[in-house]
Amino acid sequence: MTTEDLARDFSLYDPEIVRDPHRVYDELRAKCPVSHSDRDEGFWMATRYDDVVAATKDPATYSSRYIMIPRLKFGPDFVERPPITLDPPRHTYFRRLLQPLFTHVQAQKWEPAIRKVCRDALAPLLAEGRCNVVTGYAKKIPLGFTCELMGVPTDMEPQFTTWCHDIVESTEMEGVLGAVGAIVTFLSEQVEIRRTNPTDDIITLMMNSEVDGDRLEGQDLIAVLMLVLIAGLDTTWNALSSAMLHLAANPEDRRRLVADPTLIPTAVEELLRFYAPVVLTRETTREVELGGTIIPAGELVLLNWAAANRDPEVFPDADKVVLDRAENRHIAFGTGIHRCLGSSIARLELRIAIEEWLKVIPEFELEDPGSVTYSTGHIWGPRIVDVVFPAVVSPEAGVSSEAGVSSEAGVSSEAGS
Amino acid sequence: MKVRVDPDKCQGHGRCMLYDTDIFECDNMGYAHVRGDGTVPEADREQVWLASLNCPEHAITVDESG
Numbered sequence: 001m002t003t004e005d006l007a008r009d010f011s012l013y014d015p016e017i018v019r020d021p022h023r024v025y026d027e028l029r030a031k032c033p034v035s036h037s038d039r040d041e042g043f044w045m046a047t048r049y050d051d052v053v054a055a056t057k058d059p060a061t062y063s064s065r066y067i068m069i070p071r072l073k074f075g076p077d078f079v080e081r082p083p084i085t086l087d088p089p090r091h092t093y094f095r096r097l098l099q100p101l102f103t104h105v106q107a108q109k110w111e112p113a114i115r116k117v118c119r120d121a122l123a124p125l126l127a128e129g130r131c132n133v134v135t136g137y138a139k140k141i142p143l144g145f146t147c148e149l150m151g152v153p154t155d156m157e158p159q160f161t162t163w164c165h166d167i168v169e170s171t172e173m174e175g176v177l178g179a180v181g182a183i184v185t186f187l188s189e190q191v192e193i194r195r196t197n198p199t200d201d202i203i204t205l206m207m208n209s210e211v212d213g214d215r216l217e218g219q220d221l222i223a224v225l226m227l228v229l230i231a232g233l234d235t236t237w238n239a240l241s242s243a244m245l246h247l248a249a250n251p252e253d254r255r256r257l258v259a260d261p262t263l264i265p266t267a268v269e270e271l272l273r274f275y276a277p278v279v280l281t282r283e284t285t286r287e288v289e290l291g292g293t294i295i296p297a298g299e300l301v302l303l304n305w306a307a308a309n310r311d312p313e314v315f316p317d318a319d320k321v322v323l324d325r326a327e328n329r330h331i332a333f334g335t336g337i338h339r340c341l342g343s344s345i346a347r348l349e350l351r352i353a354i355e356e357w358l359k360v361i362p363e364f365e366l367e368d369p370g371s372v373t374y375s376t377g378h379i380w381g382p383r384i385v386d387v388v389f390p391a392v393v394s395p396e397a398g399v400s401s402e403a404g405v406s407s408e409a410g411v412s413s414e415a416g417s
Numbered sequence: 418m419k420v421r422v423d424p425d426k427c428q429g430h431g432r433c434m435l436y437d438t439d440i441f442e443c444d445n446m447g448y449a450h451v452r453g454d455g456t457v458p459e460a461d462r463e464q465v466w467l468a469s470l471n472c473p474e475h476a477i478t479v480d481e482s483g
Contacts, residue, residue: 096446103447104431265435269471327470335473339428344447347435 003027007035010045012069012279012302018374025307026319034293040069043281043300044293047307049314049331051291055282056303057336059087062282064338068378069281069300081227082220084338091337096211098224098341101202107344110149114349117144118356126360129391130367132384133248134241141353142236145345146229151190151201160186168234168379180226187225202228232342235278238381239332239346240353242275243268245385246321247354248366253323258362261355267323268350273330274321276306277381278340305331306380364389418457419483420465422449426476433468433477440465449476456483 001009006024011017017024028035029047036044046052055062064085072079079085083094100106121140125131143161146152152160163186166179190203198204203225206216216224247254257264281300288295295301309330312318333340340346366372367386375383420440422433429447438461443449457465457479469477 099429099447100445103429103443103445104434105443105447107431269432326467329471329473329475331473333430333473336428339430339473344431 003031007032007045008038010035010037011039012378012380013040013376015374015376018376018380021380022307022310022319025304025310029307029311034291034295043069043302044295045302045304046290047304047311048291049308049311052303052305052308053331053335055290055301056305056331056334056338059091059282059337061285061288062301062303063087063285064091064282066283066300067280069302071283071300073378080223082224083341084227084231088337093211093214094224095337095341097209097214097216098206098228101205101209102341102344104344107348110145110345111348111352113148114141114145114352115356117141117148118353120144122356122360126392130386130388133244133387134237134381134383134385137357138237138240138244138353141240141349142233145349146232149202149232150225150229151199151203156186164229164233167230183226183229184222187222187229191221191225228342231340232345234375234379234381235340236346236349238277238375238379239272239275240350241381241383241385242277243271243350243354244357244387245366245372245382246271246275247358248364248385248387249369250321251365253321254358254362254364256323257354258358261358263324264351264354265347266325266328268347268354269328269330270321270323270325272332272347272350273309273315273325273328275381276309276330276332277379278332278334279304279306279378279380280334305334360392361389418462418465419455419480420451420457420469421455421478421480422451423476423478424448424450426474428474428476430473432471432473436464436468438464438468441468 006027010024025047028045033048033051034044034046036042046055064087067085083091083098086094118141121137121144125136131137143164147157147160163179163183166175167183170176170179191207194204194207206221206225209216247257257267279302281302284295284297284299284301286297309332310318333343364387367388371384371386373383375381422441427448429443431443431447433441433449434443440451440455440457440461441449442452466479469479
């Protein structure tokens, strides 16, 4: 296949391509850094770090009005998802309301709650000695934590989890819309409850957040809550699934982190660079030249942060995972004004989830490397990662793990207040 | 050695806050700035360099002569 064919045939929804998308990205970056695909109604794609950064930082030319292929990915009624689908100045207004709730300092307050979610997810796995790390662990971390963050009542958690699953993973538009409707109703009820009974979760915090005396109300409030809810789920679990797959398949890296857990925060950044899960589009507002290619107005351009993160012009040994990489300006969370709002929470979840797993399951390996499958679409990561490990059967381990959980639980309710 | 954060470039990633130093702090929007006049204690030199090399926005400048 020629480079031209590769470019023309590229699709995020092609199961063959997503098994190893970087094979395509590497070739396009080297030979055709701004390419055009004829699939999925046609779109452009930038793969070089400098081009991707330049476009991401020019919201006047590259509008966030449509950020996905196809444009109406979440249906015609859910086009605007503030602030991710907004441009300045409306974008600026929403960021000023939301950003204070998600800073690095704020995120640290959630550490005990995240640690508890991780330990609760690990406890039932220990005696099994095997699991699909994607569904058995990685997914449970952001789902469990999102319930905590949103203050979802415990008896609602299974239902809530099903809705989230339908929105993020349903391939039928009907499934997506049904779940969106259910969550909108649920969120509206929760907002009403908090008007008279304020709580310490993100819903109340968002209701009380002010910019110039203004607060979020009505549809805007629900739309923002919806985005916060969805944006933290499959993004985080795909990043974590890729990280766990890497550690299962690379025993020397895994053992290095077990021997020196202080390396985990640096390793998380490297794993984010290498396995960046999210790529989104922009729509050009005018004809523009990018990396020597002319793109007409009104076109979708896929800004490929994942490809940019493996650009050898910027990262030495770009195609290798270097756990202690010293200089690492990866853009897995984007760059510029749309930098992922939840990035501090996401990296906290990744760090703690890896720490907690390695503490109790330091040795694990892939059961069958050939059985690993990948997601299609804008959020990339493995779907099946079956691992095996020595089962932990000692009763002491169970008791101490539960003791740890309950003591952390006490801290967690405090942290949320 | 002195360090500064360019407020026009910082997007609040918080990468600099992950390093073990008392130099960086952030405002309520998560945007970083340096404490005091940005003079870096000897013990923090390496961590400050790392913060600078990991800022995705190139917002952190280190001045060795300062």
